[in-house]
Amino acid sequence: MSLDKATVRRIATLARIDVQEAELEPLAGELSAILGWIEQLQEVDTSAVAPMTGGTDAALPWRSDVVDDGGQPEKVVANAPDPQDGFFTVPKVVE
Amino acid sequence: MSYLIKGDTGNWEVVIGLEVHAQVVSQAKLFSGASVAFGAAPNTQVSCVDAGMPGMLPVINGFCVAQAVKTGLGLKARINRHSVFARKNYFYADLPQGYQISQYDQPIVGEGTIVLDMPDGSTRTIGIERLHLEQDAGKSIHDMHPQKTFIDLNRSGVALMEIVSKPDLRSPEEAGQYLRKLRSILRYLGTCDGNMEEGSMRCDANVSVRPAGSNELRTRCEIKNVNSVRFVMQAIEHEARRHVDVYESGGTIVQETRLYDSNRDETRSMRSKEMAHDYRYFPDPDLPPLIFDQAFIDKIKASLPELPDDKKERFIRDYALSTYDADVLVAEQENALYFETVAKGRDAKLAANWVISNLFGMLNKQGVAIADSPVKAKDLGALIDLIADNTLSGRMAKEVFEVMVETGKAPAMIVEERGLKQVTDTGAIDAAIDQIIAANPDKVAEYRSGKDKLMGWFVGQLMKATQGKANPGLCGELLKKKLAP
Structure with missing residues (x-):
C-alpha cells in the first residue's frame, strides 16, 4: 500500500499536525515504507487464529462503583493556559 | 393506520432510526473513580483519566458493565460475553483525550426488540440493532465570554449506553412512542433516569423518505441532540417534509448532520463535518477485551424487576x-x-x-x-x-x-x-317520599296517568329533601314502589 501526498495531508489535518507542503512528499515515501514493512505480516497464514485486539492474555481489571477520585479542580486546570473560575478556556468554538 | 406525506408526485413514506444516548445510573464514571453527580462546581469531579493526562490508564467500572447487561436483558437482546472497546478519534475542545472510548464492531449488547403500545391499542415491534458502552465528553459553554469557550470536564468520562434502533419506525408518532417506551423500560430497570431535560437521555434521529410502497433506503440525514420527545417528533416531521420537497423539485439529499431549532421549527445543516466523520476507530490498546461468564448474566437476570x-x-x-x-x-x-x-x-x-x-x-x-x-x-x-x-x-x-x-x-x-354519610335507611327515605307525595297530589296524579318522565322530578325532590345524601339507586326503587297506582 502506498500513500499519496493528498492522503498524507488529510492524515496530518485529522491528527492536527502542521506539516509543511515540502515535507508531504518525503513523508508519503516514509509512511508507505512503514506500511509495506508491516504488510509483510499478511504473508503469515492466520486462518486458524481468532482475531486478537491485544498482545497479551491480560484480563480487563474491574473497579467497584466507588467515588474515590476528583475534588481537585485547581490541580486539574493547573497546567492549562488562562483557566477562569475553575473552567478551562479555549478560543471560542463557533458551531 | 400508516403515516404518509402527500407530495405532488404521490405519497411518501418516512423511514426513521433513533440513536439514544442514555446516561448510566452509577456513582462513579465508566473508567475512573470520579463522581457523576449532576450540577457540581466546574472540574471538581475530574480524575486525571477524565482530563486526558498523559500516562493514565482507564479501569472499567464493573457496575456500569452490569447496568449495560441489565438493559440488554430488558430489551430482550443478545448479550455478548466478549466485547471490545475502541477509540473513536475526533478533535474537539471538550474531548481532552482526543478520542472517545467507545465500542465499534463488537458491542456488549447485540440485537433486541422493543414493543410499542400505540394509542389505538395495537402494538408494533421495533428492532434494536445494538447497545454499546462509551464515555461522555465534557461540556462546552459558549456564552460566558465574548472570545472564549469555557470547558467543564465534570461530565467527561461519565458512562453512556448508546442504544441504536433499526430503521423500523415509520412516523413521528412511532418515534415518540419508542422514546417513551424505552424511557419507561430504562426507569423500571434503574439503569438510566430518563431525564431528557437534564440531558441524561439524548436522542439523534436518522431520517429518510421513499415513495410509498417502495422498499429502497434513500440517503438519510442525522438530526442531533433533540432534547424532548415532542421536539424529536416535530424535527422528524419537518425533516421528512424537507426531503420530499427536495426530491420533488428535482434535487438530491446529501448525507449530513443537521440541528433542530425548536424556536423556528426547522432543521439546518451543521458546520461541515466531512473530516469529523473519519473517526479512525481502532481497538483501544489500554483495554483488553471485556469478558464475563454466563453466571454474571444469570445473576443479573435473576434481579430483573x-x-x-x-x-x-x-x-x-x-x-x-x-x-x-x-x-x-x-x-x-x-x-x-x-x-x-x-x-x-x-x-x-x-x-x-x-x-x-x-x-x-x-x-x-x-x-x-x-x-x-x-x-x-x-x-x-x-x-x-x-x-x-x-x-x-x-x-x-x-x-x-x-x-x-x-x-x-x-x-x-x-x-x-x-356528616356526608349517604342515607340508606329505607325508613327515613320512605318518610321523605310520603311528604313529597302529600305535598304534590297533582304531580302524583299526572305520573300515575302515564307521565313516566316525572320520575326524574321526584328523584330531584327527594335528593333535595335529603340534602343529596340519599342513595340514588335506592331512591328510584322506593319511589317507584310508592308511586305505583
Whole structure:
C-alpha cells in the first residue's frame, strides 16, 4: 500500500499536525515504507487464529462503583493556559 | 393506520432510526473513580483519566458493565460475553483525550426488540440493532465570554449506553412512542433516569423518505441532540417534509448532520463535518477485551424487576383492565404500584377509573409527582370502600376526594366531620317520599296517568329533601314502589 501526498495531508489535518507542503512528499515515501514493512505480516497464514485486539492474555481489571477520585479542580486546570473560575478556556468554538 | 406525506408526485413514506444516548445510573464514571453527580462546581469531579493526562490508564467500572447487561436483558437482546472497546478519534475542545472510548464492531449488547403500545391499542415491534458502552465528553459553554469557550470536564468520562434502533419506525408518532417506551423500560430497570431535560437521555434521529410502497433506503440525514420527545417528533416531521420537497423539485439529499431549532421549527445543516466523520476507530490498546461468564448474566437476570410489557399483560389478565388503562398504569413503576395498592381486594375497574381519571387528572393539574400526591394510595382505597359499602354515592365520593386533595385527610374522617354519610335507611327515605307525595297530589296524579318522565322530578325532590345524601339507586326503587297506582 502506498500513500499519496493528498492522503498524507488529510492524515496530518485529522491528527492536527502542521506539516509543511515540502515535507508531504518525503513523508508519503516514509509512511508507505512503514506500511509495506508491516504488510509483510499478511504473508503469515492466520486462518486458524481468532482475531486478537491485544498482545497479551491480560484480563480487563474491574473497579467497584466507588467515588474515590476528583475534588481537585485547581490541580486539574493547573497546567492549562488562562483557566477562569475553575473552567478551562479555549478560543471560542463557533458551531 | 400508516403515516404518509402527500407530495405532488404521490405519497411518501418516512423511514426513521433513533440513536439514544442514555446516561448510566452509577456513582462513579465508566473508567475512573470520579463522581457523576449532576450540577457540581466546574472540574471538581475530574480524575486525571477524565482530563486526558498523559500516562493514565482507564479501569472499567464493573457496575456500569452490569447496568449495560441489565438493559440488554430488558430489551430482550443478545448479550455478548466478549466485547471490545475502541477509540473513536475526533478533535474537539471538550474531548481532552482526543478520542472517545467507545465500542465499534463488537458491542456488549447485540440485537433486541422493543414493543410499542400505540394509542389505538395495537402494538408494533421495533428492532434494536445494538447497545454499546462509551464515555461522555465534557461540556462546552459558549456564552460566558465574548472570545472564549469555557470547558467543564465534570461530565467527561461519565458512562453512556448508546442504544441504536433499526430503521423500523415509520412516523413521528412511532418515534415518540419508542422514546417513551424505552424511557419507561430504562426507569423500571434503574439503569438510566430518563431525564431528557437534564440531558441524561439524548436522542439523534436518522431520517429518510421513499415513495410509498417502495422498499429502497434513500440517503438519510442525522438530526442531533433533540432534547424532548415532542421536539424529536416535530424535527422528524419537518425533516421528512424537507426531503420530499427536495426530491420533488428535482434535487438530491446529501448525507449530513443537521440541528433542530425548536424556536423556528426547522432543521439546518451543521458546520461541515466531512473530516469529523473519519473517526479512525481502532481497538483501544489500554483495554483488553471485556469478558464475563454466563453466571454474571444469570445473576443479573435473576434481579430483573417485572417489566412494563409483563406488568401490562398481568394487569389485563388479573384485573380485567382494558389495554388502554393497562398502558397508562404501567408506564411508570410508581403509578403501577399506586394502582395495585388501591386495587388490592377491591373492584379493580373502579380503582383504575379513580386512579386514571381523578388522581392523574388532579396530579397533572397541580403539576405534582405521584410520590408527592396529597392523596395516598391507602386513602384512595378507603374512599372506594366507602362507595362499595354504600356510605357514599359516586357524586359524594368526588366531593370527598376534593376535600382529600385539599386537606390530605382520610376519607372516613371527612365523611364524619361533614356528616356526608349517604342515607340508606329505607325508613327515613320512605318518610321523605310520603311528604313529597302529600305535598304534590297533582304531580302524583299526572305520573300515575302515564307521565313516566316525572320520575326524574321526584328523584330531584327527594335528593333535595335529603340534602343529596340519599342513595340514588335506592331512591328510584322506593319511589317507584310508592308511586305505583
